[in-house]
Amino acid sequence: MSSAKRPFYRSLYLQVLTAVVIGVFLGHFYPHLGTEMKPLGDGFIKLIKMIIAPIIFCTVVVGIAGMEDMKKVGKTGGLALLYFELVSTLALLVGLTIVNLFQPGAGMNVNPATLDTKGIAAYTGPGKLQGATEFLLDIIPSSVVDAFAKGDILQVLLFAVLFGFALHKFGGRGTLVFDMIEKTSKVLFDIVGIIMKVAPIGAFGAMAFTIGKYGIASLFSLGKLMGTFYLTCLIFIFVVLGIIGRLHGFSVWKLIKYIKEELLIVLGTSSSESVLPRMMEKMENLGVRKSVVGLVIPTGYSFNLDGTSIYLTMAAMFIAQATDTPMTLLQQVTLLAVLVLTSKGAAGVTGSGFIVLAATLSAVGGVPVAGLALILGIDRFMSEARALTNLVGNGVATLVVAQWTGELDTTRMRAVLDHETWEEAQEPEAILEREGEPGR
Numbered sequence: 343m344s345s346a347k348r349p350f351y352r353s354l355y356l357q358v359l360t361a362v363v364i365g366v367f368l369g370h371f372y373p374h375l376g377t378e379m380k381p382l383g384d385g386f387i388k389l390i391k392m393i394i395a396p397i398i399f400c401t402v403v404v405g406i407a408g409m410e411d412m413k414k415v416g417k418t419g420g421l422a423l424l425y426f427e428l429v430s431t432l433a434l435l436v437g438l439t440i441v442n443l444f445q446p447g448a449g450m451n452v453n454p455a456t457l458d459t460k461g462i463a464a465y466t467g468p469g470k471l472q473g474a475t476e477f478l479l480d481i482i483p484s485s486v487v488d489a490f491a492k493g494d495i496l497q498v499l500l501f502a503v504l505f506g507f508a509l510h511k512f513g514g515r516g517t518l519v520f521d522m523i524e525k526t527s528k529v530l531f532d533i534v535g536i537i538m539k540v541a542p543i544g545a546f547g548a549m550a551f552t553i554g555k556y557g558i559a560s561l562f563s564l565g566k567l568m569g570t571f572y573l574t575c576l577i578f579i580f581v582v583l584g585i586i587g588r589l590h591g592f593s594v595w596k597l598i599k600y601i602k603e604e605l606l607i608v609l610g611t612s613s614s615e616s617v618l619p620r621m622m623e624k625m626e627n628l629g630v631r632k633s634v635v636g637l638v639i640p641t642g643y644s645f646n647l648d649g650t651s652i653y654l655t656m657a658a659m660f661i662a663q664a665t666d667t668p669m670t671l672l673q674q675v676t677l678l679a680v681l682v683l684t685s686k687g688a689a690g691v692t693g694s695g696f697i698v699l700a701a702t703l704s705a706v707g708g709v710p711v712a713g714l715a716l717i718l719g720i721d722r723f724m725s726e727a728r729a730l731t732n733l734v735g736n737g738v739a740t741l742v743v744a745q746w747t748g749e750l751d752t753t754r755m756r757a758v759l760d761h762e763t764w765e766e767a768q769e770p771e772a773i774l775e776r777e778g779e780p781g782r
């Protein structure tokens with residue numbers, strides 16, 4: 343059914359937008375009631391989490407086992423990691439540069455010894471930082487079942503890649519196992535469609551909780567930090583990612599319009615993982631080959647968190663500025679180098695950026711760890727911007743890597759990006775037909 347025939351109230355975008363606005367009002371005017379809505383948000387995130395591991399498995403297996411040229415898998419993985427490394431380091435650098443220019447913490451003159459650090463104790467214990475070896479070893483699950491049971495994205499991805507390779511050797515496309523997994527994948531995406539029907543309820547519950555618990559006022563406390571951070575995320579999206587998009591023949595603005603429902607859901611839940619399956623589906627609809635979507639999106643949720651990277655350097659330097667802790671250029675560069683590694687331990691779940699910051703500051707010294715108490719109270723609102731930027735960053739990464747490996751149908755991408763609604767994007771064959779292009 344085309345969007346023109348759909349009544350406007352059936353648009354997911356409008357439903358989620360309305361839900362988020364009602365959530366804000368409820369949380370603001372009836373904070374107690376707002377906090378009571380938490381289970382609605384949690385329930386929605388649990389529903390999505392339930393489906394993430396099997397969806398990644400099926401998408402990656404079908405993508406890899408169905409490929410003609412297996413060398414492309416290694417090329418895609420290598421180029422994706424290269425892109426992630428370059429762009430997330432750039433994000434760390436942008437955060438560091440802007441926090442030095444705007445100095446949002448300067449003049450606060452906080453004595454770290456006077457801060458109440460009870461709230462941050464849970465985040466700053468010793469040994470919280472994973473070494474590189476431990477991180478790599480952690481990608482290997484203790485058992486396949488355990489990887490699925492925990493829903494660990496990288497562990498499931500590793501098993502799926504191995505399974506895909508092995509299945510390809512046994513005939514790949516056309517074998518019974520391949521057909522079963524391909525059909526299962528379709529069923530799973532249908533389940534995502536069913537879960538999305540309750541996305542407005544989830545976004546409403548999570549938003550009502552956020553505003554009810556933390557209050558709109560906390561958005562404006564530490565306003566200079568919050569403003570600088572939000573502004574930097576916008577600059578990063580529209581300038582840095584904008585240029586990257588232009589260089590690769592697409593507009594980031596159009597991409598944002600294309601994923602507007604997902605962005606709203608992430609705004610409500612402040613977790614980019616809450617739309618991971620939808621992002622995979624939408625990127626495929628844009629004309630990115632399954633194998634690329636399957637490899638880039640899940641890996642990006644660990645290695646390409648641009649919003650989290652901006653936050654990490656910015657928040658660390660904010661604490662140094664607020665507590666009058668001098669940081670030489672060498673110290674700042676050292677901090678950045680450590681964050682290049684530690685930022686890869688973050689995830690698309692709410693609060694993970696703060697956890698990585700706490701672990702890094704506890705391990706490297708220099709910036710007073712007690713200063714974390716200054717920003718814990720506003721973390722939920724920082725998390726929103728982190729998650730939104732992470733999501734856009736992963737969308738851009740997928741399109742770029744797909745272009746680099748020649749796995750993007752650019753005609754289809756342009757056709758879909760030019761049509762704003764999800765419903766139309768769901769029937770790209772029809773769009774292409776209207777535009778005189780053969781279906782894919």
Ligand SMILES: O=C(O)C[C@H](O)C(=O)O
Pocket residue numbers: 612613614615647650688689690691692693694695696724725726728729730732733
């Ligand atoms: O969800 C994300 O992508 C980030 C997360 O919300 C965070 O708080 O760090």
